[in-house]
Each structure stands twice: as structure tokens, then as C-alpha cells.
Amino acid sequence: MTSYHLAQINVGRLKAPIDAPETADFTDNLDRINALAESSPGFVWRLTGDGNDATDLVAFDDPMVITNMSVWESPAALGAFVYRSGHSQIMRRRAEWFHPMEVFMALWWVPVGHEPTVAEGVARLARLEREGPSPEAFTFRTPYPAPDATTSPLPILDKCA
Numbered sequence: 001m002t003s004y005h006l007a008q009i010n011v012g013r014l015k016a017p018i019d020a021p022e023t024a025d026f027t028d029n030l031d032r033i034n035a036l037a038e039s040s041p042g043f044v045w046r047l048t049g050d051g052n053d054a055t056d057l058v059a060f061d062d063p064m065v066i067t068n069m070s071v072w073e074s075p076a077a078l079g080a081f082v083y084r085s086g087h088s089q090i091m092r093r094r095a096e097w098f099h100p101m102e103v104f105m106a107l108w109w110v111p112v113g114h115e116p117t118v119a120e121g122v123a124r125l126a127r128l129e130r131e132g133p134s135p136e137a138f139t140f141r142t143p144y145p146a147p148d149a150t151t152s153p154l155p156i157l158d159k160c161a
Contacts, residue, residue, distance in 0.1 A: 003112050004146035005044050006072045009121030010105040012098035014064045018055050026097045029090050030055070036086050037070065042077020045115050046070040059118045069121045071110060075143050075153045078107075082140075103129040106137045109146045 016022035030053045037043055047069040049056040059067040072078040081087055106128040110116055124137040133142035143153040 002146040002149050004109040004148065005112055005114075006075055006078055006107055006146075007069065007110045007114075007116045007121070007124075008072070008078060008105060008107050009067065009069045009116075009125050011059070011065055011067050011101070011125065012094070012104060013062065013101060014066060015097060015099060017064070018066065023097050025093070026090075027055070033087055033090060037081055040077070040081045040085065042073035043081070044071040044073060047118070057118060059122050067118060067121070069116060069118065071115065075107070075140065079140060105139065107139060107143070108137050109135075109144075 014023060018027060034046065034053060037046060047054045047057070047067070054068055055066050057067060059065070070078075072081075082091075103125065106121070106125040108124050127134070128137035128139070131137075133139055133144070135144040135147075138144045145152045
């Protein structure tokens, strides 16, 4: 048992504004996918703005970049949601709504009870892009153990493509 949880940020650069007809299938599924996350084993917290999602929060100079952040009990719990739930079905369609990005997700450990800020998530994503995987920002393929863990997590090698 560790006294840390896994935080994640993922971002996407939309091909059309969030309220455009071209993104309707994406936005129409947000509540369903968010509810699925919240009911998933190991879910702890997720970022929300004025609505039930974070699409109204501006984290970057580019208003077409949207942000999602959440906290999970473990990499396995997050991986199960990302790759083995209804989330993967909708994200298989991500190329319809988002431009490709080389680095779009970062993982890091936070003390139990900590809710990361958007600025913290953006900094972790930038660090991963700048320096590659490290204990401060990593990926499913290159996981790092929690600071107080006695074993290293196994890579989660699934893809939703």
C-alpha cells in the first residue's frame, strides 16, 4: 500500500471548436465517459470547470487545446479505464476530432488527497515533452514507482487505436 495516487493530464488540439457540429459526437459522449470514469474501480478525482467537464478551462494560449485531468489509485486502475472500458471505443475515433500530438498525456504521483492544479499538470506535460520520462512525468509505457513503493509498476502497453 502506498501513500500516493496517480495523477494524469491529457490534452488534445481540436480540429473544430468545441461547440461546432464537427465535434458533436465527442461532446455528446463527455457526460457518459465521465460517469464511466467516476464509477470505475480506483477512480479518485477529476478536473471539472463550470460544467460537468473541463472543456471550458483554458490551460494553453491556443484555445483549441482542451485539457482533462484525473487522479487514480494506481496505473492499473487508470489503464483499465483508458484501455478496457467504453472509453477506448470513443477514443478510437479521436482522429476525427483532434490533431495528432506527439506528447498529449503525462502521469505523475501525488500524495493521497492532493488534487493537482491545471498549472501543475501543464508543467508535468511540458517536462515530459522536454526531458522524456522520469519520476516527475512519465507514460504508461515507461512507468515509475510511487516514491514509497517497494516494487515498480509494469508497463501498460495497450493502445486504443
